[in-house]
Amino acid sequence: MTRLSGFKRARGAETLTAALHVSNGDATDLPGTGLARRLIYWRDVLHEGPVPEVEPEELRRIRVAFLTGAGADDHAEGERMFADRDRTLADNRDGAYVLWFEADLYDQLQIIEILSRLAGLGVPAERITLICIGEYPGIARFGGLGQLTAGQLRALPGTNARIRLSPAALDLATRAWAAFRAPVPDGLGAVAADRSAELRFLGEAFDRLSREYPSTRDGLSLTERRVLAAVAGGATDAGAAYVHAAARETRPYLGDSWCFTMMERMARAPVPLLDAEPAGRPVGPGTELRLTPVGAQVLAGAADHVALNGLDRWIGGVRLHGRDVPWRWDEATERIIHATGTPRDLVTDS
Known part of the structure; x- marks a missing residue:
């Protein structure tokens, strides 16, 4: 390794540690990587329950009420967790973000909500890094980042799993979030058909989401x-x-x-x-x-x-x-x- 390449790697790690890191939950050992000094977890099962077109504060109230009613959260704890999460995301609007997520529907919906919010906060796309994988060498059936060790996670930013987002990706995420929250499903098909090199699992996730509508065959999802x-x-x-x-x-x-x-x-x-x-x-x-x-x-x-x-x-x-x-x-x-x-x-x- 040359002195220059070592310097670039050190600067890259320094950039990552200065950012706000966002992930789906604490099953992933991001603290153990040493990269995520500031970390929030999104923790919302967006494919279940109402996610209507309302302002973020009202959406937070609706989601907390739903999750509490479903027995997934204590109401006071859920309200505090969601409020802290939203405030931390907004307070970092002048800084950088690193999103650690997976390819499945649960994570893809969280990604588009976060990116839509960041776009609304005026965060430029170039300050948002996405690390998102759907497979990992040596794991036959990859289930998520929680399967990886801290060392394996730490190595991911040095691979093509790390993507610095473009304005086009931010626009797609915003459109997808709007389509998901709309009172009619008119926009889901366009997102499912989209093939984005940056949000490469999003179309697949929206196709899977669409198949939860009752079938013409039997009325089953x-x-x-x-x-x-x-x-x-x-x-x-x-x-x-x-x-x-x-x-x-x-x-x-x-x-x-x-x-x-x-x-x-x-x-x-x-x-x-x-x-x-x-x-x-x-x-x-x-x-x-x-x-x-x-x-x-x-x-x-x-x-x-x-x-x-x-x-x-x-x-x-x-x-x-x-x-x-x-x-x-x-x-x-x-x-x-x-x-x-x-x-x-x-x-x-x-």
Whole structure:
């Protein structure tokens, strides 16, 4: 190594340590790298619950209320954590940022929220560095940065995983965040079709998000169908069903507690798709599961879950409610369509 290259590496590390680092959670040993002297965790499950078009303060209130109601957070602790997170992000507006994230849907939604906020704060793109990977040499099924040692994490900024963002990337993130929060899903398809060299996992994540809309085939989201298929295939309890369903994901993103909540909805529906034992108790890893006869019909495409049971679910800014939801995922064309017959294509380029 020449003296000049050593100097450049030292300056690069110095730049990283001076920045505010942002990550999805503390399962990643960023403190152990020595690079992240200032660090905040975003910690929001944005693919679950309402994420409407409102100002950041109101969105924080809505998200804390949802996460508290779902049992994911204590209200006071959640409010404090989100307020501290938002304040720290804004207070650094004259400095640099380093974002450490992964390729899955959970992380990609956090990335676009953060980048949209930074754009709103007037932070130039060149002061934002993104470190985002979807694979790692020697790990056959990469699940996230939490699998890496502090030494492996420390080496990532010296690879092509480190990207200094451009204004175009910041603009794409802002448009994607707006599309996700819109009250109709018109803009999701354009983001899913985008191929960005900087936000290279975003299109894939939006495609996966779109498949959570109820299908024209059976009224199931992709996750619901995979859970039912796991039970039909021999998974006898909720823990095994979760493991089998997660194994089908190219990039697993859904935590087990959220999946158990989904199973509970299918078991407690007016026309249950699952039998859960013991009855009357929250679904957990040891809950025994069996497919009901109607569940088998729905899985076979002979009945429609939404028509039978209705739906009340938020996907970003869209609330899907009732038995006649206006948008569906069309398996034949692989796009979100208007649910009335010959569909109005909601995958727009604008």
